[in-house]
Amino acid sequence: MRKEFWLFLSCGVFFVIVTPVYWALTHEVTGTTALTMAMLLFFMISFYLWFVTKAIPERPEDRKDGEIVEGAGELGFFPPYSWWPLFAAMAFGLLVLGVVFGWWMFIMALPIGAICVIGWLFEYYRGEHAH
Incomplete structure (x- = not known):
């Protein structure tokens, strides 16, 4: 480093x-x-x-x-694919559009964004990639 x-x-x-x-x-x-x-x-x-x-x-x-072979081995944990960032980005887009077009859309997007962030945060506790 x-x-x-x-x-x-x-x-x-x-x-x-x-x-x-x-x-x-x-x-x-x-x-x-x-x-x-x-x-x-x-x-x-x-x-x-x-x-x-x-x-x-x-x-x-x-x-x-240093030799190349010295760097061999496990490099760390890399997460697999996830759909949650896409849904979180769409929820954020709705939040921004809510500020532009009306607070009703902003209020509607808040729970959607909260669900997306919670799903993204806890995706390794359920389903295919659970630890």
Whole structure:
């Protein structure tokens, strides 16, 4: 994770340099805000990668003498397919349309969204992929 940390940190430093220059040349609030948020995002990811680097042992990818075979084995848990994100996105779309067209639609979409989020959260407790 050290290489990833340095990659994101260098992008954050790039935005630290570019953001004031952009503001000085354009005096535009929207672009400066976007560049500031990008800078903060890169620093947040850099902090996370730095923190994770301290918690895990050194990976073969981080060593110059690391071999491909050293990285073999189980990589982690990857969830199988799920329909819940699609339904949650449609419920969120209804919520947004409810704000635009009328609060009655927003109120109607709230329980649908709650059901979708609960179903997505507990999908590994029932059915085919239960633990």
